[in-house]
Amino acid sequence: MIRIRVGEAQLRALVTAHDRRWLDKARLRTAEYRRQGRYVEGSEFWGDIKQVYIELQHEKCAYCESRLAGHALASKVHEVEHFRPKSRVSAWPPATGKGAVGFLPPCAVGRASTRGYYLLAYHPLNYVIACTRCNSTLKADFFPVRGKRSTRASTPRSARAEDPLLVYPLGTLDTDPARILRFDGVLAVPRRTRGGDHERARVTIEFFQLNHQDLTSRRARLLGALWLSLRAVQLPGLPDDLRQLQQQSIAYAQSDRAEFAACARDFVALHGADRERADALGSLALQLAAG
Ligand SMILES: [Zn+2]
Structure with a gap:
């Protein structure tokens, strides 16, 4: 995992250059979710700006750094991933099925929630592109946090107090992943030997099965x-x-x-x-x- 270098203003400019109406549509849709107090299935349009993330991420998965299929096919094999799940959050790690990793977390990982982070469904800083393995199979609708879950947060910045365990690699909202994770030869290992960053690294490695x-x-x-x-x-x-x-x-x-x-x-x-x-x-x- 590496930091994907882009500032918020630059990201918004890239989104607008790609689709000049996207941010306005996102604002309207978010206002609708705010009125309803939840995410509502509808005609989704986050995929319309997928190309912005494909280019920022050099066609690589944000989590495992796999490079997929080259420019022409990248939009087919990469998925736009909501870092904070939009419609509900499941308890992680599950005992069986998708995302079961047979791992005992070293810290609190937060509770499940029937409500997702509905006000972040259309926030450009809640997206990355990820491979099918990392996104659909492993990430699904999990989002472990050490603190109290803030599903009503209206910006990723205001949700930081929930102390997420996974690292968000895009921009500078979160720490540089390299400060938390390092590689010992082919193996991902925690950079620190104890403390909060050590816990984040252990959870991130297990969550995305980075040593598979x-x-x-x-x-x-x-x-x-x-x-x-x-x-x-x-x-x-x-x-x-x-x-x-x-x-x-x-x-x-x-x-x-x-x-x-x-x-x-x-x-x-x-x-x-x-x-x-x-x-x-x-x-x-x-x-x-x-x-
Ligand atoms: Zn991946």
């Missing part, structure tokens, strides 16, 4: 190649053009647009700080990637 083999095997391929590049640039006598290509590929792997950039960034940092461990993890990644 589906993801670790793909990160292993990335780290294996990255490790070879990091070693190659240090070879004496490497032709300049090859060295430059390797350096470009190392830089790309850490850029916002690269799949699993958070994992790559932590590996490059480790390679600078603790070569022996980086070599051990790099070699292990190559073995994992080879099957």
Whole structure:
């Protein structure tokens, strides 16, 4: 997970540039929900601005950083996800079925609610795009919080007191995910060893199953190649053009647009700080990637 860099004013400008009536329609729809005191099913139009998020997120899932299908198909395989569920909130983790992770949370995770965050159904800072796995299978209508649930909040900022456990990676409302989560080789681990951020990291990792083999095997391929590049640039006598290509590929792997950039960034940092461990993890990644 990486921070998706955009400010609220910039996000609103992008939404308007994409669909100049969208924010007005959103205001009207929200006023209707406020009158009714709940979310009401109707003709939904959040999908109309999906492309804004696809571009901001470089066609990657906000949570697992999988890159999907390229530009042309991205709008088919990515889903617009409401960070705070719009119509109801289920108790997490459920014992069985969708989202059952067999995990005992390290802290309070909030109660279920028959009312969702209905005033945020059309708030641009309540969206990200996510892959089907993260959105439909795992996120569903769960939203664990440590504090008292604020389903009547009219902005994400005013709901912060409920102390959400999942990290919202878009913009600067929430902390940078990299301050909470880090990667030890292919594995997502908490950045801190205890305290509130440690709890958020543990819940986020379990909630999105960030260490599922589906993801670790793909990160292993990335780290294996990255490790070879990091070693190659240090070879004496490497032709300049090859060295430059390797350096470009190392830089790309850490850029916002690269799949699993958070994992790559932590590996490059480790390679600078603790070569022996980086070599051990790099070699292990190559073995994992080879099957
Ligand atoms: Zn995902």
